[in-house]
Amino acid sequence: MYFVVEQWKIINVKPSQLGPSYQQNIEEMLRNQVEGHCNSKYGYVVCVIRIIQNEIGRVQDGTGMIVVNVKYQAIVFKPFKDEVLDAIVTDVNKLGFFAQAGPLKAFISRTAIQPSFVYDNDAANPCYTDGTISIKPQTEVRMRIQGIRYDNSNMFAIATVNADYLGAFENYANG
Numbered sequence: 271m272y273f274v275v276e277q278w279k280i281i282n283v284k285p286s287q288l289g290p291s292y293q294q295n296i297e298e299m300l301r302n303q304v305e306g307h308c309n310s311k312y313g314y315v316v317c318v319i320r321i322i323q324n325e326i327g328r329v330q331d332g333t334g335m336i337v338v339n340v341k342y343q344a345i346v347f348k349p350f351k352d353e354v355l356d357a358i359v360t361d362v363n364k365l366g367f368f369a370q371a372g373p374l375k376a377f378i379s380r381t382a383i384q385p386s387f388v389y390d391n392d393a394a395n396p397c398y399t400d401g402t403i404s405i406k407p408q409t410e411v412r413m414r415i416q417g418i419r420y421d422n423s424n425m426f427a428i429a430t431v432n433a434d435y436l437g438a439f440e441n442y443a444n445g
Contacts, residue, residue: 277304277342285336304344308422314346318344349427378413378428378429390404403437411436416429
């Protein structure tokens with residue numbers, strides 16, 4: 271799920287970055303520090319929308335850096351347990367398959383795939399197939415998240431496709 275959140279971030283500005291482009295430098299440094307990172311509280315920061323407020327900078331003793339507390343709005347992606355997402359399969363092996371839904375990487379275990387699907391290693395690409403539908407790289411799947419782990423810049427989930435309305439599907443919108 272996507273959300274708009276407001277957060278505070280401390281930015282350290284070098285004295286050489288003061289001057290007419292001060293605000294632009296703060297915005298650029300903020301974007302570099304927060305976009306593409308994630309934490310368990312807010313999820314993955316997709317982009318900074320705008321800076322709401324800059325507090326007056328303070329000179330840091332000993333370094334000469336200017337410390338500025340910045341309040342900003344950002345769009346974040348935070349999937350929840352039991353949320354259903356569409357993803358693209360990236361890798362298939364005998365233990366299950368990996369799928370990608372935006373910045374979220376998910377593993378779907380062989381036990382979390384419908385029992386009618388069998389692993390086929392003889393095909394040009396390894397896949398899970400039930401005779402009519404194949405789950406192979408670049409296949410679109412609908413999955414339900416069972417658990418999520420957050421790192422500094424990654425989100426990893428364990429998911430299932432073993433339920434009604436979940437699993438591989440074709441996207442007819444592309445032709």
